[in-house]
Amino acid sequence: MPKARVVPNEITYNAAISAFEKGGQWQLALNLLSLMPEARVVPDKITYSAAISACEKGGQWQLALSLLSLMPDAKVVPNEFTYNAAISACEKGGQWQQALSLLSLMPKVSVVPDKITYNAAISACEKGGQWQLALSLLSLMPDARVVPNEIHYSAVTSACEKGCQWQQALNLLSLMPAVRLFPNAVTYSAAISASEKCGQWQLALSLLSLMPEARVVPNKITYNAAISACEKGGQWQLSLNLLSLMPEARVVPDKITYSAAISASEKCGQWQLALSLLSLMPEARVVPNKITYSAAISACEKGGQWQLALNLLSLMPEARVDPDTINYNAAISACEKGDQWQLALNLLSLMPEARLEPNEITYSAAISAVEKGGQWQLALSLLSLMPEAKVVPNEINYNAAISACEKGGQWQLALILLSLMPEARVVPNEITYSAAISACEKGEKVAAGTWPFEQHA
């Protein structure tokens, strides 16, 4: 008996492409698409939509747009699925202009935007920092006969947050009942987060306190956002208070909660508290991650506890948390604050074997450390080593190096550094000039003291 042959059709291919999309394998998804012609299977709109989604998930917005542009040649007519996937790809890629241009193209190709289209477009505006456009899209929805829901409002609130428009965020919240929408936990969390980002911690807490009467149950994220608001407002007691209220609200703290509370302690100089929160995590069955450690290391840094900071960094591997560049940066800063420039340099030198790439912040912490140690030569070598480490120096790096020259009485070198900034495309700021000026003033005094009669010569 001949073996039964299963001939794959477009449905088989679509299912497989979709499976790759779900598994985050955009290359494999596109590969299958490219194999379809020789298999004599004709891709349809589902094939393209699935492939565009695969590109979206893989962060390949350009590929997503190319696929969309190839559809007419392939005689496949895009539908709302296709456009929504392409707009989402633009959103993820930070391409708000492209997202909006796709949206405006839809009526021309007779594809009707739906709720999802608008949400993807609003999110694209949010990611691009375009809060005004996000608000306009929301206001244009009724004309397009798409009824806004809680998700649209939350997304626009989030756009307002990014633009630090807390009044607009509150306004949105207050407008919802009139359109028969009821804010939910996400809406409140977004509004709390907007208050937090704009430094309105009292507002964040009042929003939280208004939730019970609105019959909205705060979740973990709501609490985390509120704790973070207390942190930004320098209110460590309030952030701890919120943490302590979570069990009775039946909300289980997670690593974000602890990290936010540790960070609140850090901002308020409470390094002991930060460490005790960290030590309480195992019994709360919450596993710290890199962010938790970096908050704790920074707390030690702010408290002048460089030994404890280094200790925390060294404990990370046994806690099965791989340190990253930010953890090293925090530890290097701790060494700087503790006047341990040799240790700061040592940490920097350990980064390659930890397979970590230093960034501008790493170098600025290291340059500042050697600057404080009076090592202007080292400051200059660190600055000069940045290009080969593929790190582009910024004004902070130059400022630290100029300050090092200033401290070392090297006014000429300070001026040379200043003069090199334009070709390095770094724009000097007030700090740059004041460091350079004080270097020159010092130089003048030294010159006056050394050669008192030079003016007569």
Next chain:
DNA sequence: CTAGGGTTAG
């Protein structure tokens, strides 16, 4: 056989 949206920590 297809997809897609909103909230939190360094």
